[in-house]
Amino acid sequence: MRTCDVAVVGGGIAGLAAAWRLRSLGQDCVLFEAARAVGGKMRSERRDGYLVEHGPNSFLGSAKVLWRIIESVGLQGEVLPARKPAWRYVYRDRRARRLPLDPVSLLTGDYLSARGKLRLLCEPLVPGGAKGNDTAWQFAERRLGREAARYLMTPFVSGVYAGDVHQLSARDAFPRLWNWEHAGGSVTVGALLAPPEPTDPEDAGLPTRRGMYSFREGLGALPRAIAQSLPTEAVRMGTPIASLESRDGGWLVSPHPTLALDKAPVFARAVVVALPSQPAAELLGQIAPRAAQALAAVQTVRVAVVHVGGQDPQDVAPRGFGVLIPPGEGQRALGILFPSSVFDDRAPPGHCLHTGFFGGACDPEAVDLPDDVLADLVVSARGSAFASSAQLPDPTFVHVVRWRQAIPQYGVGHRARMASLMHDVTAHWPGLALAGSHLEGVSVADSAASGVRAVDALLAAGHGPLEART
Numbered sequence: 001m002r003t004c005d006v007a008v009v010g011g012g013i014a015g016l017a018a019a020w021r022l023r024s025l026g027q028d029c030v031l032f033e034a035a036r037a038v039g040g041k042m043r044s045e046r047r048d049g050y051l052v053e054h055g056p057n058s059f060l061g062s063a064k065v066l067w068r069i070i071e072s073v074g075l076q077g078e079v080l081p082a083r084k085p086a087w088r089y090v091y092r093d094r095r096a097r098r099l100p101l102d103p104v105s106l107l108t109g110d111y112l113s114a115r116g117k118l119r120l121l122c123e124p125l126v127p128g129g130a131k132g133n134d135t136a137w138q139f140a141e142r143r144l145g146r147e148a149a150r151y152l153m154t155p156f157v158s159g160v161y162a163g164d165v166h167q168l169s170a171r172d173a174f175p176r177l178w179n180w181e182h183a184g185g186s187v188t189v190g191a192l193l194a195p196p197e198p199t200d201p202e203d204a205g206l207p208t209r210r211g212m213y214s215f216r217e218g219l220g221a222l223p224r225a226i227a228q229s230l231p232t233e234a235v236r237m238g239t240p241i242a243s244l245e246s247r248d249g250g251w252l253v254s255p256h257p258t259l260a261l262d263k264a265p266v267f268a269r270a271v272v273v274a275l276p277s278q279p280a281a282e283l284l285g286q287i288a289p290r291a292a293q294a295l296a297a298v299q300t301v302r303v304a305v306v307h308v309g310g311q312d313p314q315d316v317a318p319r320g321f322g323v324l325i326p327p328g329e330g331q332r333a334l335g336i337l338f339p340s341s342v343f344d345d346r347a348p349p350g351h352c353l354h355t356g357f358f359g360g361a362c363d364p365e366a367v368d369l370p371d372d373v374l375a376d377l378v379v380s381a382r383g384s385a386f387a388s389s390a391q392l393p394d395p396t397f398v399h400v401v402r403w404r405q406a407i408p409q410y411g412v413g414h415r416a417r418m419a420s421l422m423h424d425v426t427a428h429w430p431g432l433a434l435a436g437s438h439l440e441g442v443s444v445a446d447s448a449a450s451g452v453r454a455v456d457a458l459l460a461a462g463h464g465p466l467e468a469r470t
């Protein structure tokens with residue numbers, strides 16, 4: 001039987017980051033991925049000259065863990081910064097309004113009424129009142145006023161979580177904002193007084209980068225490059241794991257007997273389960289029912305990602321990053337991104353590519369609409385938001401990706417529940433660790449960081465290299 005130091009279950013960015021960390025620490029690992037390609041949500045493909053992102057479109061330059069991985073797998077030459085200016089818009093009263101990028105546009109923009117802007121500017125004067133059970137709406141209404149809560153916080157919640165602003169927790173979903181109020185009495189004062197975040201010594205030499213980034217061939221380039229940096233025999237694609245069994249001070253990791261391309265089990269001294277919460281709950285159900293219950297209780301939302309491409313002979317496609325659309329504005333799209341405006345080579349020359357998002361916590365049924373209906377909804381929302389884009393010819397390219405478990409929802413108490421879950425797993429199941437977007441944040445960077453931390457926790461607990469077994 002094949003043995004290894006650590007088995008990683010799940011080949012999304014969380015599992016790949018774990019495998020990368022293990023390899024860079026000289027550990028022998030085997031990664032199991034159910035699909036025939038690695039990356040999970042982070043998948044890009046070129047179709048008819050368009051670059052289609054199945055899930056994430058970009059990552060924040062401040063994400064040091066990703067730069068560490070990018071440098072180590074030799075992908076620096078492929079990095080693409082977002083083009084400037086990366087304008088963002090909010091849709092209000094049947095047109096897009098540019099969000100402020102600097103103090104002048106904060107005052108002059110038409111994204112809020114004069115009264116709404118004045119209320120926003122009063123934020124430092126509003127007494128602090130951070131409560132652990134604040135929803136994102138309660139927090140934003142108190143700090144920024146009702147209008148900014150509606151036109152800034154609500155679409156922001158949709159943009160990051162496809163979530164419901166009345167359900168997500170301010171503390172759990174936006175910990176930095178909440179902590180600033182908690183520590184400083186206001187977000188503004190808290191941000192000004194906040195000490196610099198501690199730098200991981202391993203990040204010391206890395207430059208600080210701002211803005212958003214991708215790669216020439218899309219975000220999927222990173223999972224592919226990580227997988228290629230691992231020994232061929234260490235990556236088993238098309239191999240869903242059906243069971244974990246605690247045995248002889250280690251773990252027997254068994255692929256699904258009928259679905260897996262490679263059905264041979266592996267004996268590992270430790271295991272990182274880097275699966276979304278529902279499949280993680282199913283896998284752990286047999287061995288750790290309490291942990292499985294906590295994972296099964298994590299709410300996730302469904303999202304449809306709708307790519308619409310076509311000619312733009314008059315160069316009238318909107319410029320910038322994209323437009324967020326709050327509920328109640330007469331559109332079903334949660335927002336539309338403009339990939340061909342932000343990154344090079346997302347559409348053939350003279351063409352544009354736009355990506356609409358549907359579903360989420362507030363409109364889950366939208367995910368089930370037929371492809372042509374979803375494409376029409378993107379085109380009509382775009383035409384309403386940007387009058388000039390109504391002149392764009394009908395799209396000639398439509399591609400829809402539907403995620404049944406797209407994004408975990410960080411409701412009130414979510415992080416405390418996940419911390420207690422991880423504590424429980426460490427205490428009762430030595431050699432088992434969890435990673436994934438439901439644990440420490442939903443972004444690509446947070447998911448990768450969770451994989452790295454899972455490995456560090458295992459090694460700190462003494463699950464080092466495995467002695468030779470046959």
Ligand SMILES: Cc1cc2nc3c(=O)[nH]c(=O)nc-3n(C[C@H](O)[C@H](O)[C@H](O)COP(=O)(O)OP(=O)(O)OC[C@H]3O[C@@H](n4cnc5c(N)ncnc54)[C@H](O)[C@@H]3O)c2cc1C
Nearest residue numbers: 010012013014034040041055056057240241436437443444
């Ligand atoms: C539409 C959308 C847009 C997004 N946009 C952004 C963005 O722009 N920027 C950003 O930072 N984040 C974004 N995110 C969030 C981010 O993409 C995800 O949170 C992150 O990629 C999750 O990574 P993961 O490894 O935790 O999970 P996943 O990517 O879901 O990977 C889990 C893997 O486990 C595999 N698997 C499942 N069951 C088994 C099994 N039994 N055995 C073996 N393998 C199994 C799956 O096939 C999958 O490959 C977006 C998410 C979505 C859905």
